[in-house]
Amino acid sequence: MKNYDVLIIGGGPSGSIAAIKLLKAGFNVIILEKLEFPRFVIGESLLPKCNQILDEIGIINDIEKQGFMLKPGAIFINEEKEEEIIDFRNNLGQKWGTSFQVKREEFDNVLLETAKKYGADVIHKIEVVDYNNEENEIIAEDENGNKIVYKTRFVLDASGYGRVLPKLLDLDIPSDLKLRNAILTRMTGETRRDKDKEGFIDIVIHDDNKAWFWGIPFSDGVTSIGIVCEESYFLDTNLSKEEFLLKQINEHKYLKEKYKNAKQVAPVRIINGYSAAIKKMYGKGYALSGNATEFLDPVFSSGVTLALESSSKVASLIIKELNGEEVNWKKDYEDYMMIGINVFREFVYAWYEGKLRKIFYAPNKSKQIEKSIASILSGYVWDESNYFVKNTKQKIDALVSLIDSEVNAK
Ligand code: FAD
Missing domain, CATH: 3.30.9.100 (D-Amino Acid Oxidase; Chain A, domain 2)
Structure with missing residues (x-):
């Protein structure tokens, strides 16, 4: 039996990005993937923050040469065909102002092939079915029903909608978003x-x-x-x-x-039933990333961005831990991720409550507010210089009150 430093469950964007970072740091990595690739998965519209992460990891060129449709932003269209254009290039000064529209079967395949190129062992058509946390052993079943045991120093659950460790370790909690x-x-x-x-x-x-x-x-x-x-x-x-x-x-x-x-x-x-939440994102010898943690709602195309950011972050922390350094998982991983997730969460609530619609279609928005919104919808949800990043709900409500009072004064 081969021993691995890190075993990753799932070969979606979250699994591949973490693998690439770990491999570059010199660790050996195996990815167990239930399906043959290319495979369909939803989530085709990316945000500029994804490009920033792919750039930092050093693989943006591999994506740029695929000929994916360039995505400069989002256009909101109401029942009267009125358009509100959010141009990501009109952000708060961030380098990446565009992203891509991708068929995920193609995008995910490129990322997984890139992980292989960096040295990942990838096994398809094998399903993780159990986890022995004491021994850090993963039990997987191949397509013939054979059970295989993998010993590893660290397990990363990047199984997306599979939610492998949340189910096995009873980490799931119901999402507060509607079905x-x-x-x-x-x-x-x-x-x-x-x-x-x-x-x-x-x-x-x-x-x-x-x-x-x-x-x-x-x-x-x-x-x-x-x-x-x-x-x-x-x-x-x-x-x-x-x-x-x-x-x-x-x-x-x-x-x-x-x-x-x-x-x-x-x-x-x-x-x-895709919205999901979690009790905790890590434990002794394991962590979760991407959709295996929280998934909110598709309206702002935030899923892959959060998947990439969480797996890039988690990979840095796994590297530290495997190198014998102390890691504060709560502060440096979970609390950090929740900052960005909660900004998107408040935007999602404000969308379904009709508040964002009011803001988007308000006639006299300041240039700074326009840039701040473009920046949030680009995925720059950890940028504390952005008006909306702290106390997001209060800031949205204050803006809506202002718009309402201007309308009433007319
Ligand atoms: P996944 O991409 O789901 O990858 C997980 C992998 O794990 C899969 O390949 C799966 O086969 C494998 N796996 C699962 N169980 C096991 C197991 N037991 N053993 C081995 N392997 C396993 N996001 C965006 O960014 N933009 C969008 O426009 C967007 N639109 C969306 C629309 C809808 C309706 C929904 C529901 C979601 C949307 N999303 C969008 C979210 C997006 O789908 C996810 O956030 C994204 O796919 C998460 O990536 P991941 O790598 O965490 O998981």
Whole structure:
């Protein structure tokens, strides 16, 4: 049996980024991945903060040469087709002002291949089924049902929606966000934006904020489209997911026009119950990163950003620990991650409560507020010079009150 310094569960972005950092520091790493790659996973719109992390790890060139669609920002569109453009390049001075729209089966594959290039042992079609925390042994089952035991100095759970250690160690707690559904597909042939607005993600507000759509254009002419709504909003219609998606598209002025000549090129999928929370992100000999920790909501495309930031951070701390240094996991990992997660959490709440809509569509926003919002939505949620990073809820509420009083004074 081969002994590894670090065993990583899951070969998504979180697992690959941690692996690359650990391998560069001279540790040996194995990644156990349940599926054959390339594999479908949702989460196709990245934020500039991702580019910053990929740059710091030294692999941004490997991504840039893939020809992914450049993403300069997000365009929010309401029921009246009014557009609010958030241009990530209008940030608070951060270097990275754009990111990419990616088919995750392609993006994740590049990251995993890069991890292999740096020396990761990667085994596919093997599922982690148990963990002996005392001995730091992982038990995995291959496709023939054989059980294999791996001994390791440290386990990193990057299993995303698999939530392997949260389930095995009873770390899961219910999310405080409502149960929502996402119903999605891919299309081609819809009307695309002109060159100067190419690559922006569409976030389309529907039915007085009861639902919203994403539209993510890829460089090969395919577009990812999905609707997010509370479960009852879908179930009460008694429609199939295919009928529901089509009906909602046709009921929105902007979408009806945009997709009138579009052709569906992928099955309609439904994803539900994806918001998740956790009691703690680490323990003796193990840690969790990416979606295996908290997952909030897709509206601001924060998932991969948080996955990359957490795995980059966790890898630095694992390196310290394996080198015999003292690590303050609570302060340097969990508390740190929660700063960024909580900023996004307040933005997500403010979105569903209709507060952000008021802010986005307010006519006289200051340039500083515009930049601060662009910066947050770019993923720079640890930048304490940003107005919204500390006391996020109070700051949003204060701004909404100001906007309301200006409207009332007219
Ligand atoms: P994953 O990408 O899920 O990778 C985990 C890997 O672990 C998988 O390959 C899986 O096969 C493997 N695995 C699982 N269990 C086991 C096991 N027992 N043994 C071995 N391997 C295992 N994020 C964005 O950034 N942008 C978006 O636009 C966006 N849109 C979203 C839309 C919706 C509707 C939802 C629900 C999420 C969205 N997200 C988005 C979030 C995004 O999907 C995740 O945050 C991201 O995939 C997390 O990456 P990860 O590496 O942690 O996990």
